[in-house]
Amino acid sequence: MHPQLSDKRTVCWEFIQALEMCHMSTWAKFSGGCNTQKDELNKCLRKERIARTTRNREAAKEQRAKTEQAWKDFNED
Numbered sequence: 001m002h003p004q005l006s007d008k009r010t011v012c013w014e015f016i017q018a019l020e021m022c023h024m025s026t027w028a029k030f031s032g033g034c035n036t037q038k039d040e041l042n043k044c045l046r047k048e049r050i051a052r053t054t055r056n057r058e059a060a061k062e063q064r065a066k067t068e069q070a071w072k073d074f075n076e077d
Helices: 013-023 027-033 035-074
Strands: none
Touching: 013 027, 013 035
């Protein structure tokens, strides 16, 4: 399951466009002709999600370290 694909989303835009173009052909859409485009889009979205979660995890670690240091400083006083 992928996130909502809107015009606001610029990540993987070329894969989104390729899938939408493929879906214009009803026969390809329902006969599995667009599976390659869908797989490529899923790979791109997964790669983007992993990068985003990695950035968020690092930011959370930094914030947690700052919070722990603040509590340590507060308790020493």
